[in-house]
Amino acid sequence: MRPTSGAILVAAGAFLIVGAVATPLAVAPALVKVPLDQSSVTVSEAKNATVLDFSTLSERNGVNLTAHRAVRGDVDAGNADRTVFNVGVRVIDDADKEITVSTDRVALDRRTAEAVACCAEAVNGAPFKHEGLTYTFPFGTEKKTYQYFDNTARKSYPAEYVSTEKLQGLTVYKFEMTIEPVKISEIDVPGHLVGSTQPTVTAGRFYANTRTLWVEPDSGVIVKGQEKQLQTLRDETGADKIKIIDATLVFTEDTQKQQAKAAKDARGQIALLTTVVPIVLGLVGLALLLLGLFIIIRAARRRPDAAPVGADDQPTADLPSQRSAEPVEEPTVPGGGRHAAEHKE
Known part of the structure; x- marks a missing residue:
């Protein structure tokens, strides 16, 4: 192969190696986001709850409750940086009687999962500004305290990291948040309901909750949720007089499996962008780089120092010129004549 081919392979290999480095550092963060078209339904159940009829x-004891929560993404309201969720929660008893209904609309940052002020956000149809996390944790959840928004109290509270556990075959982080009793509304009720002699009184409705969340840290998916919720009516002295709801709602086993699958799917996509693709690009790039260098070096070694000499270009040695034959003179004898002089007597 020509040296030019080697240079092309070296360039291609270097490009892929750069891509291997850039993918987890730049490409993955740009692509790993909360989806715009989120669609999920979670189911929670409570056994032996108390509710106000x-x-x-009057209070009803030993009631079994089921809570359905549907989360739907408003794709048209979202963009590259934010997603918008419409959420509805309906709690019913085992006779299919409706206990509570609530709605929520929230916009959140697609990378941090933090609520952002946008897009007609509201709680139960009334405009309200959300703060903190809502229905998911961020990608790469850490062992720290996060602010988590509570729709009933309409306020964010610290969700503190408690421990690391195994759940549905996953390693999850356990977070816990405590909401001390807070007045959420006032309602007119018969006086005797709260120990008053007045025919009708305005009683404060108070809400308290201990929420526990088990989060898969890579994806931020809440695999399991639990709420120990208490709502009461209080008299004018601030004493609880009657329970509106006293229940511990927990994700069903099927919902936990569903959430675990969602977490595993998200982890697979994240691993593809942060591990698999960079490794493949790096190995292929390195192979091309080495092959290109090999071709260039081999071509350089095979190149001669000078051009080969042809048969017609052989140098001719200088030969001595032939001389013509010349007569050889016989030597003469000094004193004249060819023979020795004769002496006379």
Whole structure:
């Protein structure tokens, strides 16, 4: 192969190696985001709960509750940086009687999962500004305290890291947040309901909750959720007089499996961008780089120092010129004549 081919392979290899480095550092963060078209339904159940029957104004004990929460992404309202969720929660008893209904609309940053002020956000139809995390944790969740928004209290509270556990075959981080009793509304009720002699009184409705969340850290998916929720009516002295709801709601086993699968799928996509693709690009790039260098070096070694000499270009040695034959003179004898002089007597 020509040296030019080697140079092309070296350039291609270097390009792929740069891509291997850039993919986890630049490409992955740009692509790993909360989806715009989020669509999920989670189901929680509570056994032996207590609820207030507003038709009879009496407490019902030993009630089984089921809470359905549907999360739908508003694709048209989202963009590259934010996603918008419309959320509905409906709690019913085992007779399919509706206990509570709530709605929520929130916009969140697609990278940090933090709520952002945008897009007609509201709680139960009333405009309200969300703060902190809401329905998911960030990618790469850390062992630290996060602010997590509570729709009922309409305020964010610290969700503190507690421990690392195994759940549904995954390593998860356990977070816990405590909401001390807070007044969320006032309602008019018969006086006797809160120990008053007045026919009708305005009683404060108080809410408290201990929320525990088990989060898969790579994806930020909440695999399991639990709420120990208490709502009461208080008299004018601040004492609890009657329970509106007292229940511990926990994700069902099927919901936990569903959430675990979502976490595993997200982890696979993240690993593809942060590990698999960079390794493949790096190995292929290195192979091309080495092959290109080999071709260039081999071509350089095979190149002669000078051009080969042809048969017609052989140098001719200088030969002595032939001389013509010349007569050889016989030597003469000094004193004249060819023979020795004769002496006379």
